[in-house]
Amino acid sequence: MVKQLKTIKADFPILDQKVNDEQLVYLDNAATTQKPKAVVEALDHYYYHDNANVHRGVHTLAERATEQFEAARQKVADFINAGDKKNILFTRGTTQSLNWIAASYGEATIHEGDEIVISYMEHHSNLVPWQQLALRKKAVLKYIGMNEDGTLDMADAKKQITDKTKIVSIAHVSNVLGVVNPIKQLASIAHQHGAIMVGDGAQSVPHMPIDVQDLDVDFYAFSGHKMLGPTGIGVLYGKTSLLEAMPPIEFGGEMIDFVDLYESSWKELPWKFEAGTPDISGAIGLGAAIDYLSEIGMDQIEKHEQDIVNYVLPKLLAIDDLEIYGPKDPSKHTGVIAFNLKGLHPHDLATALDMEGVAVRAGHHCAQPLMKYLNVPATARASFYFYNDSNDADRLVDAILAAKEFFKHGTV
Template sequence: MLDDKIKQDFPILFQEVNDEPLVYLDNAATSQKPKAVTDSLVHFYEHDNANVHRGVHTLAERATSSYEGAREKVRAFIHAKSTKEVLFTRGTTTGINWLARSYGEAVVGSGDEILISQMEHHSNIVAWQELAKRKGATLVYVDLTEEGMLDMADFKSKLSTKTKIVSIAHISNVLGVVNPIKELSALAHEVGATMIVDGAQAAPHMSIDVRDLDADFYAFSGHKMCGPTGIGVLYGKESLLEKMDPIEFGGEMIDFVYHDRSTWTELPWKFEAGTPNIAGAIGLGAAVDYLTEIGMEEIHAHEQELVAYVLPKLQQIEGLTIYGPKDPSQHTGVIAFNLDGIHPHDTSTALDMEGVAVRAGHHCVQPLLSYLGVQSTARASFYFYNTKEDADRLVEAIIATKEFFSHGFI
């Protein structure tokens, strides 16, 4: 386990909610920010605030150096070949929408197929639905096994020469399963399809090597990995990005504007129109530094140890249904559950009264919940600053909630 002192880096965690010490277990929605990240934002605005790239005065040069330095940090973090392959976005959703609007428009035609899975987040469904409508293509869903794993036999049966794009989550934000992206990439490439990965739930929790995965594109968000909101990354292989057209125009992505036409600057700036989220990128760079110092392997091991500790305890609670694999070794720190006869919103409210913050609702995966036969769930999601004591508090709060709704006291 990681040292419990890591929690000291997150001032927000040291507060009481409803007269109880806060246990924050909504990390799949957004993580908390260490002081190193918030300090980086304050420092930028108090010392270096200026627009990037075109200014030659000292503040502009410092801002540009920090902004592009953050891009290099991200490149190293995901093991990309070049900073030309690292595009700053607003988040995972923006990255996938860019791909659907640009790359997808170019490669998908009438009668073609886009292959996704039943576990996808709305961000990795709706953009492809809209592309399929525009192009006369078909959106094909890969089914899941009984435990919520991607059904590889079904994937192989539905993958064909009609498949132009495969877009799959690296980790499910509800089922807690890790999909075999490297294997999926190899299979997709065999039929000439492009492999796109929604890495929103993976990049914060495990070491990512986009070249080893052989992903053509990989999108993730800063706010789920200790960074600020409103900043994210779209990785793309340089050869594919070179062929893509931008979908936003003006400002920094311009090379030269004539009266009747314009030309675009080189990668990666070709896709970053207007003034970018400079502070957000710098904050993301600080988050990458922070995570790298701890070590992504250590973070992953810590979370797996927490899951191995808490999942069996939860499985022993009568009337509690847990979604996803029963084996802790196949389950990440995302644990979705329901208590029999209690609406998830009521469960979440009761847990909040105990100081335990979890999420309740459809988690932006309505097709998945429909596939599972439920309308909503509660969801606890752990990160490296959570402890076994936090896990125990969750278990105790669920038991207390069950008792309250059964007997009227808590």
């Protein structure tokens, strides 16, 4: 049964509360999303009924825990069309997933003079690991520029990606500019030059249908907590040939096949990368989140969010002295909208909005090179999800107008 978005807020009890005597409007979804009752109940059920370690025991609880844990892996594989669950590695989140690629594949394949290509809009999680790898290996880190509207400059991408390029790693959706980058096209360019394509899916997987085989990415990373799941669980997808050739990054229990005094061998995929007791409940919670999202339908989620952007972006653009970053065309903009109000620090603006019950993020959004590129120290950021609606959008606009009036005249 497909869930109806107009009644869906009832599944999120946290949204039914007042903040500073105002009804909460939660617009910080790019940082983390709220959790529906179904996900919390899945966690409760595991801990109340099936709590045991996975893969090791033959008793009933251990077998039930293992079954649910591996079922969650299959749900992830199906959700992004990975082809096989062995291509799905559970991590702590997007950050760890990208670090694993740099520490394993990157360490083994990057040499002095090789090129790694990223963009100015990358989250620190998709910048610092490559920066540090380039420093260790004396490789060259290159940046793809942006067009005036904040979209990726594909003409520059074709210049930056050369036969010396070994890794291209780009955010599928910017966590600041709200643009969707042409990952499939970038993968094609990278492969023409013998490079691999890494996709940062932290802001894409929760909001739109994803098919990693169609995108032809070599690796793809995302986080559970940005798609209704628990914190501390993430995913790294990789193509079979690459994962099989990569050495493990961590060693210990779970990932071994046989251990002798002076040498060891590893389990097959995906378990050779998952050392120690995994986040069992996190994986089960992520599986429940995928079930919930699938009941709604990712096509419906993408359309609903686009409808909100179509509604709210023109209203924001109409506010004098409010600077919007990223495309001004709603059709090119996702539900992530960064902005600044002239003469007001973004932290003060976010505080003022919070006094109206509207929760937004303020800061550099873990994208300091992008802030430098935009010539601003920070921005405020509203980010919508499927449980937001046009009323929430109106509350944002009204709160910005109230803040503008207050800081201009001292009254509301």
